[in-house]
Amino acid sequence: MSNFSRRDFLNILGSLGLGLVTPHVMGRSRNIETADDKKNILIVVFDALSANHLSEYGYVRETMPNLNRLLDKAIVYHNHYSGGNYTTPGTATILTGTLPWSHRAILHNDTVADEFITKNLFSAFKDYYRMAYSHNILVNTQLKQFFSDIEGYTPRNQLFVGNDAIVNQLFLNDEDIASVSWARALKQSDDGYAYSLYLSRINDIMKEKRVEKLVSDFPRGLPYINIDNYYILEHGIDYLIQQLRHVSTPYLGYFHFLPPHEPYHPRKEFIGKFINAKPSGLHKPEHLFSQGNSQHQMMNNRNNYDEFILYADHEFARLFTFMEQNGILEDTWLILTSDHGELFERGIIGHSTPVLHEPVIRVPLIVFEPGRRSRLDIYSLTSGMDILPTLLEVNGYQIPEWIEGEVLPPFRDSKMTSSRNIFALQAKGSGKKDPIVKGTVMLVRREYKLMYYFGYRELESLGRYVELYNLAEDPHEIENHFHPLNHVGLEMIEIIQNKLEEVNRPFL
Amino acid sequence: LFSISAFPIHLWTFISYFRDFSWIAERSNLWDAIGVGAYSLLIALIESILVLLPGVILFLILPRGWDNKRKIAFIGVITTIISGWAIAGQLYYFAGFHFPVSWVAAVARSPHPLWVVYGITLAFVIPTLLIPLYGTFKSSRFYTRIYILFESITTLTALYLILDILGSIILVIRNI
Numbered sequence: 241m242s243n244f245s246r247r248d249f250l251n252i253l254g255s256l257g258l259g260l261v262t263p264h265v266m267g268r269s270r271n272i273e274t275a276d277d278k279k280n281i282l283i284v285v286f287d288a289l290s291a292n293h294l295s296e297y298g299y300v301r302e303t304m305p306n307l308n309r310l311l312d313k314a315i316v317y318h319n320h321y322s323g324g325n326y327t328t329p330g331t332a333t334i335l336t337g338t339l340p341w342s343h344r345a346i347l348h349n350d351t352v353a354d355e356f357i358t359k360n361l362f363s364a365f366k367d368y369y370r371m372a373y374s375h376n377i378l379v380n381t382q383l384k385q386f387f388s389d390i391e392g393y394t395p396r397n398q399l400f401v402g403n404d405a406i407v408n409q410l411f412l413n414d415e416d417i418a419s420v421s422w423a424r425a426l427k428q429s430d431d432g433y434a435y436s437l438y439l440s441r442i443n444d445i446m447k448e449k450r451v452e453k454l455v456s457d458f459p460r461g462l463p464y465i466n467i468d469n470y471y472i473l474e475h476g477i478d479y480l481i482q483q484l485r486h487v488s489t490p491y492l493g494y495f496h497f498l499p500p501h502e503p504y505h506p507r508k509e510f511i512g513k514f515i516n517a518k519p520s521g522l523h524k525p526e527h528l529f530s531q532g533n534s535q536h537q538m539m540n541n542r543n544n545y546d547e548f549i550l551y552a553d554h555e556f557a558r559l560f561t562f563m564e565q566n567g568i569l570e571d572t573w574l575i576l577t578s579d580h581g582e583l584f585e586r587g588i589i590g591h592s593t594p595v596l597h598e599p600v601i602r603v604p605l606i607v608f609e610p611g612r613r614s615r616l617d618i619y620s621l622t623s624g625m626d627i628l629p630t631l632l633e634v635n636g637y638q639i640p641e642w643i644e645g646e647v648l649p650p651f652r653d654s655k656m657t658s659s660r661n662i663f664a665l666q667a668k669g670s671g672k673k674d675p676i677v678k679g680t681v682m683l684v685r686r687e688y689k690l691m692y693y694f695g696y697r698e699l700e701s702l703g704r705y706v707e708l709y710n711l712a713e714d715p716h717e718i719e720n721h722f723h724p725l726n727h728v729g730l731e732m733i734e735i736i737q738n739k740l741e742e743v744n745r746p747f748l
Numbered sequence: 749l750f751s752i753s754a755f756p757i758h759l760w761t762f763i764s765y766f767r768d769f770s771w772i773a774e775r776s777n778l779w780d781a782i783g784v785g786a787y788s789l790l791i792a793l794i795e796s797i798l799v800l801l802p803g804v805i806l807f808l809i810l811p812r813g814w815d816n817k818r819k820i821a822f823i824g825v826i827t828t829i830i831s832g833w834a835i836a837g838q839l840y841y842f843a844g845f846h847f848p849v850s851w852v853a854a855v856a857r858s859p860h861p862l863w864v865v866y867g868i869t870l871a872f873v874i875p876t877l878l879i880p881l882y883g884t885f886k887s888s889r890f891y892t893r894i895y896i897l898f899e900s901i902t903t904l905t906a907l908y909l910i911l912d913i914l915g916s917i918i919l920v921i922r923n924i
Binding site: 347348349412414417418421422424425426432434435436437441 | 757764788798799838839919
């Protein structure tokens, strides 16, 4: 019995079908007859997975070797962009099929605008059994809004090794800040100090007991969120596999896993894999919003991040193999994507930044179409908001008017013109009912990409600050082509300003 | 007794919280930063009550012949000094203090490094605890002065308790 692991427990839980009766772990179970014309949908989001760090998208390191082998049956989108550079706007764009200035989940941990409570991925598939799980609390904030349309909502703590379940249950309406406060008060982990003098010591001892069995496989420590909510991805994938074994069809699943989001703590077999493989083109000019990180710090973090992607890749392949071997892929749309990317250049590490350079905003989108036997590469410009209308289209639903995204090629190519505007927004200070007066808007149009910074006090002395790159000639975004007489730049600025004026109008 | 238990716990909570305040506000917003303060005060209040419990038990088992002032001074000295050392332990990280590498290496080289660390720690902690306790045990002047000192702390702790109540109201508002 001493060797009985959590994984074993989850396996037994699944085989007994207990998940289906556990209150709101699997939620309100519903038996739906299989509809022939409707395929299952499974969206797997790896948080902070940058397309620029995947070999399939041109990165020199082979960070997803398992995925690469699976792509001969996939549709690979090469120019896919997230709606924002962090979880709240990026995820809401996927879930609502709209851009951040429409769904309004722009502030850290914000919810979407009330109108989207009934207009989202889950409400759009009413005939489906809908299930969702996320490691990331910012995603749970949004999922809870859609609660009435999710039959199988799994609380994030359910799959943590040690957790703050009590806090989150007590303060359901304030989960994020309750969790942060709990962490700062009781967890000495990283900083060595906490607000509490005594309870923090007791908490440390209890925490060590909980993780000691797993820690030998993770030399940098177990992956975690909020200081010591430890998780391992294996538990998440095991749990998802168990759901797929038992869930009613057709189903819609949204599973949002944290790797490779920081802290970058992979399993031991992935550590040190890239130490000698240094990618080129990393020495980029320091940005005005540089955090002051040295090349050494950025390279160290990049190495760790890339290793963490290996871990995600390994587990995704395990899920894929299960689905393939059990014939699930034959009637399931499997979507692999991310909510935003990650940056290790220009003095910046991570994604808490006003900049919207490619690594932090360009994300993978890989679609495994039921029954597909060949690979298809799509180079059109696409956005996270396109996923929802595409899934509706391919499953025979009408696309509602409130959706701003377009159906992805090859499923309907007519509207996906070469002059399509792809926007992304960073405006972390904007509340739901405020006009957006400070932030960064990215516009990609044809081969050009423009970043328009506005309202930053740091940039006041510069007047207007804009970056313009030709991505076809300069994919690393080294040479800023913008100058006040550049007609391409001026035209793109005008598009952005008109858009901002339009979206701000109701809030002025 | 409660005031004495609550004082160092709340003091440390405030120091730590204000150190974090700006990053929390930057992470989300001012209201959330205030929320973290409110939760922290709630935890500090619970911790103060938990620390009070052994103090109350000790109060009940101390000799009946001792007057209340002496008992409170005696227990207060224990609580305050242990809390003081707990603060010192965290201050080590808080202030980014590091012992010289040669000291650490010398301890690491010893056959039982943990015992050495505990031994050195106790060598500092025990006298700082025993000497004032001896004072309260032996000298009525000493414990009276300690008692007066604790009384003045009580005024400050009352302010902390008001903030605890305010924090609880904020928590209710945030969780409605």
